Amino acid sequence: MxxxxxxxxxxxxxxxxxxxxxxxxxxxxxxxxxxxxxxxxxxxxxxxxxxxxxxxxxxxxxxxxxxxxxxxxxxxxxxxxxxxxxxxxxxxxxxxxxxxxxxxxxxxxxxxxxxxxxxxxxxxxxxxxxxxxxxxxxxxxxxxxxxxxxxxxxxxxxxxxxxxxxxxxxxxxxxxxxxxxxxxxxxxxxxxxxxxxxxxxxxxxxxxxxxxxxxxxxxxxxxxxxxxxxxxxxxxxxxxxxxxxxxxxxxxxxxxxxxxxxxxxxxxxxxxxxxxxxxxKPLPKACPAAPEKRPKLTMDVSNSLWEKLEAGKHVITVELDPPADDNSEGFLEDVQALRDAGADTVTIADCPIGRPRADSSLLACKIKRELGMEPLPHLTCRDRNMNATKALLLGLSMEGVHNVLLVTGDPIPTEDRDEVKSVFNFNSRKLARFVSVLNESTLRASMRIYGALNLNARNFEVELRRAQEKEECGVTGFLTQPVLSAEALDNLKLAHATLQGKILGGIFPVVSHRNACFLNNEIAGMRVCDEIVALYEGKDRDAAEDLAVTISTRIAKEIFPYTDGFYLMTPFRRVALMERIIKNIQR
The missing domain is CATH 3.20.20.330 (Homocysteine-binding-like domain)
Known part of the structure; x- marks a missing residue:
């Protein structure tokens, strides 16, 4: 039949x-x-x-x-x-x-x-x-x-x-x-x-x-x-x-x-x-019933970072690496200093370069609870399966943290790979889609999703296409890699013209000639142009920091028309340097 x-x-x-x-x-x-x-x-x-x-x-x-x-x-x-x-x-x-x-x-x-x-x-x-x-x-x-x-x-x-x-x-x-x-x-x-x-x-x-x-x-x-x-x-x-x-x-x-x-x-x-x-056996006749709609509970929450972005105000977010031990006092003091200098939010890396540090999401909850500042924790695809990711997002929402930056995550160092295994249930696009689904089905207050945008990618057309795919998956904003070359600035202009989401332009204050060479040769996604590298030759620490403030301030002015805010990356916990830069770019 x-x-x-x-x-x-x-x-x-x-x-x-x-x-x-x-x-x-x-x-x-x-x-x-x-x-x-x-x-x-x-x-x-x-x-x-x-x-x-x-x-x-x-x-x-x-x-x-x-x-x-x-x-x-x-x-x-x-x-x-x-x-x-x-x-x-x-x-x-x-x-x-x-x-x-x-x-x-x-x-x-x-x-x-x-x-x-x-x-x-x-x-x-x-x-x-x-x-x-x-x-x-x-x-x-x-x-x-x-x-x-x-x-x-x-x-x-x-x-x-x-x-x-x-x-x-x-x-x-x-x-x-x-x-x-x-x-x-x-x-x-x-x-x-x-x-x-x-x-x-x-x-x-x-x-x-x-x-x-x-x-x-x-x-x-x-x-x-x-x-x-x-x-x-x-x-x-x-x-x-x-x-x-x-x-x-x-x-x-x-x-x-x-x-x-x-x-x-x-x-x-x-x-x-x-x-x-x-x-x-004969089945009893069942009256067709309408689907059992289970309304999702919602709640009104304040999300100062998103509210400022929606209002068209330029925001300042500063990245801090989490502590490598269980002492959070110095970290919280740094956050407070940045807040007092004018930063709108602190973004916290999730075990950068694949090394264990204090959990970015737990620190975000601590910042929100103790300092009342809007945090933006990184959430990688590297260390958690779907169950752990969902559990973490539920906990963040309970603690009033409603912004996350989703990134693939740096690979585990080669020497650790026999004992430390990556998970990678997701890539960053799938993870964004997963969070979007939770926004629709589970979370009472929507989680604002941010993604990374590498302005220094060798093939920026591919990077831009991936960013558009991220937007389709629910990403509403991007934090870019630093603008330290003319090519990165051109790519930023193209991204501004192409993407729908908010863009926070990356600014990294190079602090020495050695630092510039290291970034160019050992850190993926970084590109410091030769002209900037040359400016640092022969500079001592104080002179190099003064130069970093000058260059970062100039870059902030150049990228201002093509961004919705600035994403400042703190080198070597030099928070005083970041305070100077924040005050300069706010003038």
Whole structure:
């Protein structure tokens, strides 16, 4: 029966459960990659397919979830071999049950030589060549490449059926920080996508509650939750959700509007068998209910930095490195001195050059609470996963800190990399989008998002394009690298003409000839022109500081028409020098 005819009859389509976790639960298989087993242990994979079919499912997925990652890494031969074997096994298993076979496309990694659309298209062509025309792109955290892939697929095979499924947590967010509801709506609007839904990460209860909040599109809704949440026993990760509970929840999910159901991580043939039995019983008629709107609480807060920027006033922000120990007295004294000199805000680096220092966000809360000054903490992508990032942002908001500067973060020093690992769940654009989602869904007062802009980039067109992408992700202002050359000034003028966000122009007071040479040779993103370098030759400390004040004041005047404020960077904790510069540029 054609799958579209099947859906027209109104009966839910029951899929299989989790190939990966079920295979891993077998003796001696925990460390083995289940997709590779299509080649090395085909009889075991065939047996698992048949176990789910015998349990009562009407559709199975090919054992190819990780092939997208293989292709993204350039392992085409391995990927093709797995697809060939997996298709043969799935088609063989499904034939005697009259079940549908879906080509399983796992998420395509980003930032590789192949785009996600190319990854999906390459393997989809292999599936089409083998006679498989039903596809599920599952466990996605964003919709990168889906629109292009859907268009391509229906051109190649108009009768193809494409289902797209996103992985959301109980808060409705994906691992990429996207709102599941937004992804659902965007994807359902793609004509060539036939069904949309959710799988993995969440257990059945949370996915049931989540789909109740959605305005359904009219296309088949797919819901394939995990069997509850994992726990670690010894060295094994196991799911303890019971099949009877899972089946009862799946009945409720169908009543809530799902027409495609099945299981993800932890679901066994027994979960599917009990679900099949439960769905055979007449389902009570459910009155269609309006989505359960959960209004987001809001509160009015003062954000003096943003208020001044919005009012068109030039602001002054000064960067201070956090202490390397637990003594904050000197740091707070410096902040107070800068505030008294006329600085509007202090911005605090987040473990600069990858070395541990006092936490920038905790210091920001301390500044806000004890000095009443508006802080701007840096938040890097280097040291926190999504959970830690969200927790930190919630804490900042509670403490009245509503400005953050999002940066990738300096790499961990080479000598530390064996023991200290970077995280990088995000790049700065994804992190901005994640904070924007929290602004919409969770935070009672919006967090103003700032990004970095490198005016000294070798290819500034690429840098400017990235800045525009940051704006699309929610960035409302930029702090630039220092203007210490004619090229940087020209790039600032171009940025001013191109970007919508507020621009705080970078000013770094060079304090010696040695300092200028060091910046040019050892600090990424810095460029001191030869003319300025030459001015420092032979100068002692006092003369060099006087020169730094003169040059910084001149630069401030030059960049004033193209900025909304100044971003001063403090060298070597020379706060008295910064006070002189602040007083000069305020005249």
């Amino acid at each position: 054609d799958i579209r005819t099947y859906f027209a009859q109104g009966a839910p389509l029951l899929f299989d459960g989790a190939m990966g976790t079920y295979f891993a639960s077998q003796p001696g298989r925990a460390e083995e990659r289940c997709e590779r087993a299509c080649l090395t242990r085909p009889e075991e994979i065939l047996h698992i397919h048949r176990a789910y079919l015998e349990a009562g499912c009407r559709a199975i997925k090919t054992n190819t979830f990780s092939v997208s990652a293989d292709l993204a890494d350039g392992m085409d031969e391995t990927a093709r071999d797995i697809v060939d074997a997996a298709c043969r096994l799935a088609l063989q298993a499904a034939a005697s049950y009259g079940a549908y076979v879906f080509a399983d496309l796992g998420p395509a990694p980003l930032d590789r030589s192949r785009t996600p659309a190319e990854v999906y298209q390459t393997q989809a062509q292999w599936f089409l060549d083998l006679g498989v025309t039903h596809f599920v792109a599952e466990t996605l955290s964003d919709d990168e490449g889906i629109r292009e892939f859907a268009h391509w697929l229906k051109k190649q095979c108009p009768e193809a059926f494409l289902m797209v499924s996103f992985a959301v947590g109980h808060d409705g967010l994906t691992r990429a920080g996207r709102l599941g509801g937004d992804l659902y709506r965007r994807t359902a609007q793609i004509t060539e996508v036939d069904a949309v839904g959710f799988n993995c990460v969440s257990g059945p209860h949370h996915l049931l509650e989540y789909i109740k909040t959605l305005e359904l599109s009219g296309k088949p809704l797919a819901v394939m939750p995990n069997a509850g949440y994992p726990t670690v026993l010894g060295r094994r990760t196991v799911f303890q959700g019971q099949p009877d509970y899972f089946a009862g929840q799946m009945v409720q999910i169908v009543r809530a509007g799902a027409s495609i159901v099945g299981g993800c991580c932890g679901t066994t043939p027994e979960h599917i068998a009990q679900t099949a039995q439960a769905l055979e």
